[in-house]
Amino acid sequence: MEFFSVPCAHCGKSIWQDDERCEACGEAVSAEQRAELQARAHPAGYHRHSKLVKSGRSALAYVILACGVGGILMFFLARSAAAPMLQEMQGMNPHTQLQHAVAGVEFVGDLRDVLERQPWEALIINLAVAAVMLRLWKRMNQTPGSALLSAFWIYLGASVLSLCLFPPNDVKDLIFLALKGYILVTLARGARAGLSLQRKPNPVALKS
Ligand SMILES: [Zn+2]
Numbered sequence: 001m002e003f004f005s006v007p008c009a010h011c012g013k014s015i016w017q018d019d020e021r022c023e024a025c026g027e028a029v030s031a032e033q034r035a036e037l038q039a040r041a042h043p044a045g046y047h048r049h050s051k052l053v054k055s056g057r058s059a060l061a062y063v064i065l066a067c068g069v070g071g072i073l074m075f076f077l078a079r080s081a082a083a084p085m086l087q088e089m090q091g092m093n094p095h096t097q098l099q100h101a102v103a104g105v106e107f108v109g110d111l112r113d114v115l116e117r118q119p120w121e122a123l124i125i126n127l128a129v130a131a132v133m134l135r136l137w138k139r140m141n142q143t144p145g146s147a148l149l150s151a152f153w154i155y156l157g158a159s160v161l162s163l164c165l166f167p168p169n170d171v172k173d174l175i176f177l178a179l180k181g182y183i184l185v186t187l188a189r190g191a192r193a194g195l196s197l198q199r200k201p202n203p204v205a206l207k208s
Contacts, residue, residue, distance in 0.1 A: 004040040006033050017041060031141065038197065049193035056148040056190015057140055059183045063155055064133045071126025078119035086115055121165060129158045145194030152187040159184070 005014035010027035017037045021028050039046045094109025105111050132154055139147040159180050168174050 004037055006036050009033075035197075046197070049197050052189050052193035053144050053148070053197065054190075055186050056151075056194065057144070059186040059190065060133060060137055060140070060148065060151050063151070063183060064130055064137060067126040067133065068130035071123055071130065074126070075119050075123040078122065082115040082119065086112060118166065122162070125158060125162055125165075129154065143194075143198055145191055145196070145198040148187055148191035148194050152184060152191050155180075155187060156184055 003016060005016050007013070008015050008022040008025060008027055009030070011022060011025040013022060013024035015022055015029055015033060015037075019029055035046075035050075089108050089112050092108045094107065094112065096108045098106055098108060098111060102111055103114050105114055133151060136147045136151050136154075163177075168177055
């Protein structure tokens with residue numbers, strides 16, 4: 001097996017692939033130097049993996065924007081869409097049966113509750129996801145694989161939850177669902193690639 005080294009930024013001596021610190025001066029090996037060592041040891045795999053990690057990172061950025069900014073926009077849109085219906089129902093007896101079931105409810109009072117509650121539920125889910133994803137974003141430089149893996153599971157959970165709370169009822173919702181699926185696949189592939197970049201080479205294997 002071939003050995004690869006990079007010069008220490010502090011003393012200029014060689015740092016080897018499985019080193020945590022410079023053997024000569026004790027300077028910590030930076031993430032950049034570790035990436036460089038890996039790139040030289042496995043060029044093809046490294047570049048393919050780092051491309052997947054970059055795509056995963058973009059997917060994560062999208063989730064933060066879509067849930068943060070998009071979540072707030074959707075909250076106001078949903079509220080203004082519900083406003084005329086709520087106005088119409090004002091003063092109506094809550095026990096009046098609707099002419100036909102809307103959003104799975106049959107009575108005026110229940111529909112009023114749903115219309116008032118749903119925008120808030122969506123806002124809370126979106127902002128919670130955005131906050132968690134922002135924390136994961138900060139971990140991307142250190143441990144991209146585990147950050148993307150957590151992002152995948154959280155986004156999967158949030159997507160399933162919102163699918164149960166707000167079942168898709170038109171083409172727009174289905175397109176949005178497909179987009180979510182694409183984001184999930186991108187996060188999962190980025191996580192797998194990131195984890196294999198994160199994994200340090202086995203020192204025993206290197207020395208054999
Ligand atoms: Zn050194």
